[in-house]
Amino acid sequence: MNSEAASQKVYIEIVKKIRKMIDEDGLKPGDKIPSERELSERLQVGRSSVREALRAIELLGLIETRRGEGTFLRDSRGNQMVQIISTFILQDQKVVKDLKGTIQYIEMDGLRAVLQRNNDEQIHQFRHNVETMEITDDEFFLKIIELTDNHLLYRIWVILNEFYCSLDLKKETSSKSAYIILLDALLDGDEQEVLEKYKKLRKLL
CATH class of the missing domain: 1.10.10.10 (Winged helix-like DNA-binding domain superfamily/Winged helix DNA-binding domain)
Known part of the structure; x- marks a missing residue:
């Protein structure tokens, strides 16, 4: 071991x-x-x-x-939610793999929710910020989840991501261009394209 x-x-x-x-x-x-x-x-x-x-x-x-x-x-x-998560996370030895996958499912649901809200102005502003400033992967997806305006989804993502970070595992990183490409797909409004760009960013393809 x-x-x-x-x-x-x-x-x-x-x-x-x-x-x-x-x-x-x-x-x-x-x-x-x-x-x-x-x-x-x-x-x-x-x-x-x-x-x-x-x-x-x-x-x-x-x-x-x-x-x-x-x-x-x-x-x-x-x-x-806390009961379910605490029971699952604190008692299952294979949690790391499942935890990572669950976070990714939540991020994809978040992207779908952002598309449904049709808040192009906020996405444009976020795109500008990404272009002009350095941003971490956590910061990028935290903002995506914030754009859903769904507090429960936000809370679940934060809890799971914080726990994942507490395990001191290697975090995935992506280039600034990959984040911008994903935001452009959101602005285009095509769900299939958005999910494709997300999976490419997460190296799931």
Whole structure:
């Protein structure tokens, strides 16, 4: 097993142990969970690993950190999306491949939604910004999802992408010209062309 895979396995195991500890201690929404130091000692793992595990759990909306007070368990029972994602991500060892594919499906749905909204003026402005400034892949697709004006889709993409980034995997990058070509396809309004340009950008063709 290489070092990256070993690190990932330890990380996932810590997350599972924290969830098990919360259940065993009978903690309820609003209760304070042990500090990083206490968790590190109790689980006998490094504090940096505990910190990354807590960050992932917080991104899923299951805990919240209050400055000067500590970390508290949140009530996520009313949020079906968080329940589904947390169960899937935190318990499935083959999550990385599935996670990447799910993010891509959401991005394609986002592109379809942008087409339906017919907001050419915003796309033109975004195209100009891409031409004149440096932009990362995350920044580009975050803006695409914002253009859908769908808060739930936006929230799902952010949660999954943040979790993917927390795994410290190599992120895909594309040239500025590839982003502009995709935006031009959006302006043309042809869904098939948009999806084709997206798949080419993501090297799915």
